[in-house]
Amino acid sequence: MYWGIWLLLIVMTVVTAFIANVDLGRFNTVVALVIATFKASVVVLFFMHVKYTSEKLTKVVIISAIFFLVILLSLSMADYGTRLMH
Amino acid sequence: MATTANLTAERENYLNREYGVSSWLLTVDHKRIALLYLASITFFFFVGGLFALLIRLELLTPAGDLVMADTYNKLFTMHGQIMVFFFLIPSIPATLGNFLVPMMIGAKDLAFPRINLLSWYLYIIAGTLMMHCVLTGGVDTGWTFYTPFSTAFSNTKVIEAGLAIFINGFSSILTGLNFVVTVHRMRAPGMTWSRLPLFIWSTYATSVIFLLGTPVIAITLLLVVFERAFNLGIFDPNRGGDPLLFQHLFWFYSHPAVYIMILPAMGVVSEIVPCFSRKRVFGYHFIAMSSIAIAVFGFLVWAHHMFVAGISLYSALVFSALSYLVAVPSAVKVFNWTATMYKGSVTFSTPMLYAFGFIGLFTIGGLTGLFLAALGLDVHVHDTYFVIAHFHYIMVGGAVMGFLGGMHFWWPKISGKLYPEAWGRLAAAIVFIGFNLTFFPQFILGYMGMPRRYWQYPPEFQVLNVLSTAGSTILAVGYILPMVYFTWSLRYGKPAGDNPWGASGLEWQTQSPPTTFNFDQTPIVTREAYDYENMPLPEEVSLER
Amino acid sequence: MEQQKHAASLGMWLFLATELMFFGGMFCAYLIYRYSYPVEFGVGSRTLNLPLGAANTAVLICSSLTVALAIRAAQMAKRTLMVVLLLLTMVFGLTFLVIKGFEWAEKYEKHHIPGASFQLSAEDMKGVSVDPENMQDFQQRTQTFYSLYFAMTGLHALHMIIGVGLFLYLTYAGWKGQYGPGYYTPLENGGLYWHFVDIVWIYLFPLLYLIDRNLQK
């Protein structure tokens, strides 16, 4: 299974590097980040065994860390995103 | 009682089990590490306090006549940095927390004893670096390190101070990590989550902030260091950098850090009030959950430090509204403590006096927080002495009162000795009076418009400043007294017995001072916390007042 | 024993949560500046060496695979295989650092290090029409991109170096036969750390190298 995951990750890397040179306008950013998130999730779930762990707490830790990171990013961006208004 | 006393003297405990320097410096016993912390934070408290006194002396007269302007700027900077990062943040968690968390949940030690020792060493390395910085010139950026002053304009030892706080951050993180894992994994059989003492709940909430907040200040200060040391341009306005970015990152940690300081003190008060009311705590679940709520909401309000800094109008509105949310759980706690005394059996022992002091001063500090979260009013009082008074009511009136209350409450357990009760009450009264005299005038000064961090000031502010300086000397006496009689009691104090207060916590069910592994056998918990209706009244603190 | 294993694993995950927030601070700075200066950052992204960056991504993915396989080898009591896989992991880790070193050297040669000697060449600016006199300001802001690039990849590389040190110890202990089906907690936690560092790179790669590569102005 690990080999399959590995192959998937390598393919995704090639794909994302290739797409970067194709002009999709704003979607370049979206695609790059979606692929990165997909790759990261695969690593967390399979290589880091989160998919198979019986331990709920691990998932709680991961989710809350991401939650607070999102708070940091979104609430500070909320300032920058609305400065030009008013 | 006398027989207990003799037994105490003979029994083996964590203090007399081993002697010698290495038995302390290489210890992995959480109780000894707590004492190592106690000694080190006391040192930093008095260093920071000395700076505070010098600040107050300088402000006795409107002219800048005692020290030079640069010296004054360094004094308030290092007062802030030392008090915040080297005293308040580790104060209760690293001393009382370290000592009590395993005992309160019926564990032998923390989950990672060696990491616990490592975090003390990190603290000492950071503290040494900080003291080196202080002794070789100091730093003058204000404890807030605002850019671009800290990155491009200050000529002082910003890198050293930044690295000291960076390293200290890892000490905090490891302590928090240890507590969270311990509370999850090391609870004695029967110690369910709803039986946890409230001190554990608040320490747990504090640890969550340690884990999620501290890394952000660490990276922020590291970026400041990089900018100074390697000429990177991250906050530099000349290279398109936004000075407010630093403030966002800084306050993302430093606002929750306020809750790092106050939550453990709330935990202490939640232990003291039921004990000296001989009664269950009122609304256990609400107090427990309010600790968690404070920890979570605390992360959503940071930009209320930036209302006049140039953030967007809309985000100011959002942050102001969120700030009021975090005030609710704090209010809930105060009401619950008060309600706990209803139909209780209240004694005015020293820890209880500190708890009263805490509730009173924290209430004032919390209410004045409402002033600062109100947008239009904050414009006027921001960066004035009003803010100084407000956060000293929370941090000194709250956190330090809680710390002293906790030290008195658990001193019999820590040392096995009783401190002199009359002196304890006297010191509590002196601290309370000195504190209010020092900081209440500053509210008025702030509304009058005296800006903070002023070395000299217009003469019409003098009367209030003189009052404040007078109060600070009284406060200093109040802080020195406990240190004297605690030390005295180590040798001459009466033996305390295992449970002098008749308190219900697990830590009181073992001997005083405890053995190295706390309990002879792992306790099995069958009762809820604070079931004082089943606790016999202690004779020692009974009726004579 | 079981309790200790759980404690160690929880401790590691909590540590990774703090690491996430640690890098999160820089991601926050990056996000805000990328939003504020899209063109400058686009030019910055373009000048990074995509083949080397992609190669490094692949190297790290390979190293994550060998870590995962090493843990399985430990579970199945194949000590030699485990040691070989751990050695391979370190080789991949060092390869990453060497490639990173070449990238940084290239930045030095091209005057892309923030500071007084910073210079964007005509080739860097190809397709982006900025008046020659405008260049100074443009360069100032592009320096912010490189500052973040060096801070982020630098701290990531530091994590890699710590990781290699960690694996040196794990390999030694594994070779001594300390890990087997019954006990491999340190190996597992070392693996978690390694994977985390990999994940950070998985995000750094698109953010630094890929976005707005085909910038046109």
Add this chain to the structure above:
Amino acid sequence: MARGTAGLITMFDNFPLWPAQSSTYAGNVDLLYIFLVLLSLFTCAAIFITIFVFSTKYRRRHGRLPEPIEGSTFLEVTWSIIPLGVFLVIFVWGAIIYFQERTPPQGATEVYVVGKQWMWKLQHQEGVREINELHIPVGHDIKLIMTSQDVIHSFYIPAFRIKQDVLPGRYTTAWFRATKAGTYHLFCSQYCGTQHSGMIGQIVVMEPAEYQAWLTTGGSFGSLAANGAALFAQLGCPTCHQTESQGRGPSLGGVYGRPVQLEDGRTITADENYIRESVVSPSAKVVSGFKPIMPVFQGLVNEEQLNELVAYVKSLNQPPAGTAGSTLMASPVTQSQEPKE
């Protein structure tokens, strides 16, 4: 020490307990403040009296046992909801005041402020410059447009209850209308280095007639906008920014305060910050349809000159008064809208 003692005795000569209330805004802030003080007094009294009563009435006595009480969800909900309601009132009240403070009225007289370590440089629209002192007429709306040359400062007038941080590389604004003539403190309230506490000054509020008299004797350097116009010509800006038609750069007539479509698709308002940014770093936000070819003026013009340029561009919004000596004068507002269609 003798001086010190004398100081302690004379300190009571001047001992106010309330700041002067000298702007339209001050009354509102004070009202909210008084409301909060009363609310706090009430809350403190309620809590302290309850504690006092409970702790004395239920003092430990022989023969009376404490009653175990678990808690009361009803009470918990009540004392969560009521404070929350009160907090919401405070929030809305504070937000309204803040909104006023952040929304300068149309037609306010503008004063440009530059903070630097450790002085305030102020410049009136009419061109009069002042250092650490600002003379303004009573009853007029004054808008401050502020920037810093070095670190963050903060412009604070306690008597007016206004404060705004002054940032390097950016403009921030504040406004007020003075209601009482007098001399008031100006403080820097954001720590800015050695002489932070020396970065103070005076706001002199004068009756309008007095103010006019002061202006004429204050030594006029020509109006800000006029200086800006001269500078505009001197720097060669008109080569690209032409009046009648779109040159290599966009026409600036009437651009101030209007939405501008940018090259990257965003639309922003051309406020002072945008104009300033377009001078110091033109490539940051290029107007749609133009190439980023404008040279950078950072370092070529200082903050005061920047203020003059911004004032000039803003003056292009008004139809030229008479023939207004400059050939660069703006096309009327109506014309400048054409390229937008």
